[in-house]
Amino acid sequence: MSDLYEKISDLAKRRGFFWPSYEIYGGVSGFYDLGPYGVLLKQRIIEKWRELFVRNHQEYVVELESPLIAPSVVFEASGHVEHFTDPIVTCKGTGRRYRADHLIEEALGISAEGMSTEEMSKLLRERGVKCPDGGEPGEVTTFNLLFKTQIGPYEGDVGYLRPELAQGMFVAFKRVLEAMRNKLPLGIAQIGRVGRNEISPRQAMIRLREFTIMEMEYFVDPEDRDGSCPFFEERAGTRLRILSYDAKAKGGEPQSFTVEEAVMEKVIVDKCLAYWMAVGQEFVEALGVPRHEILFVEKGPGERAHYSSQTFDQVVRTSRWGWVEVAGHSYRGDYDLSRHMSYSKADLTVFKQYREPLNVRVKKVMVDKGALGRLFREKTMEVFSRLQSLPAEVVEEQLAKEGKVTVDGYQVPKEAVRIEEVEEKVTGKKVVPHVVEPSFGGDRALYVAFEYAYREKEGRVILAFPRDLAPVQAAVLPLLENDEELIRTAREIYKALVREGFYVIYDDNGSIGRRYARTDELGVPAAITVDYKTLEDRTVTIRDRDSWNQVRVRAEDLPSALKKFLRGAPLESLP
């Protein structure tokens, strides 16, 4: 047993936190089970995220639950169907991979568009195309990270497992906006599972084919981005360690900025993005990761997704895999909503009402429908609607220059069209919100919490989770394992704590030292020992997992003392 990762895997399996799924059938990589204590730990991590992102911002941020499976059109609109499917060949000998369609286009000058993989394979073989490295291309295969399925009994009804939560928020945006009374900013958060059919997942829980994401789409007014972050001041002074793309390209080191400085110096392009990065930092610190082990790394233009104008990976140092991305913070602009508007024809804009209605003089295209009707007969309405779609300025210019208007091949003489300037009252305008997206990997968060909690002390193992994250909060232990009186009292205290809503372990098996050691391995912050003094005066001892110190409190005060302790109060303050 050499490194921390191995110790953690061992402990996690042995004590029921997590392990690879389907082991009895040989296992399938990219899938992990969470055991009894893993489930509890994850619940606490999720609850911490929810507290920081949703509950603390509940005026603006709300939660959504949307389906795991979506019809294909959703991911056509999002660009996933297109961007997740690549025909690829592996070249024999070198093992290098190339895009099969690119290879064909370059070598043969033929467009491979619409060809099946079989056709491409056949073509490559028949025409003797070589790989750029001189090797022989193998069979063409398709790599699409979307898990494909079928919705209902008809084969044409293709569905996909979502590879991210974001599309659920975009698709339901209109409804949520309405429920929140049509105001920006609006954050829609979601915690849920996603599937990505990774080509070759490794790294245990770090890269999975199915995992939990905790994500928020924070919709802002594109014309008032700064005003969309009303809580900015709360974290303006928080320091973030940032490695900007420029600095990275020059081989530079990360720099520390306050959130405010990062925005002022345009290291972070958007105030909201910066704010949520600071919340993200607080979340990861709450997992037990010290601030100096957290870093924000900006993605370069070629590295980030097509929709993003700025993306930071929030990374945490791990023992085995170095810096691991636990979150992505992206400025997604209006890409997603615009795409869904054009695919669905739904209006996903937000109406911004002005304080005072504006009176504006606008030019309008006025059409003489009688004249139009005589000229175009049954095509009249089509010509009319096309004319309406042209900006008045364009029509005016054409009339002035050519004395007629040409639209989609129809020529409309000036007798049928004129430009009029009218006074109009404008009460507001429609905008397509921009989106700031912090997105966290739940399972990576769990792994990271595990790694930072792992301690060894005097040859024993302790999981020193932050107390409020611990899967089980207390253990109740009779001092001796064969004294009926101690056992009966201990069981009463155990039941009382369970009634108060705690997760508690009762254990009377083995020496007291052995039982302390067991609870330390599960990360139980408080061990309650029932001894002979308890029988006399109804007091018990509370032992702190981290210091192994003990204090004595009255049994009836135990629930409130435990609550205080879990919130971080020092042991000595409890009696």
Place this chain on the structure above:
RNA sequence: GCGGCGGUAGUCUAGCCUGGACUAGGACGCCGGCCUGCCAAGCCGGAGGUCCCGGGUUCAAAUCCCGGCCGCCGCACCA
């Protein structure tokens, strides 16, 4: 997907090279009993194994060979 290394009770491992007495050994953990007035003490007993899977070689395979699966590392990939 390519290359290297590995896979033996819950966990870690011995055995593998040099096939046979391996009915697969140990440690820790787990369960029961005794003991025990606070940190994995001791004693007794117990449960727990598809030796990763499949095929082959052989009189005989945990052990040798081939294929597969899974894991780790490097490369590739990672909207």
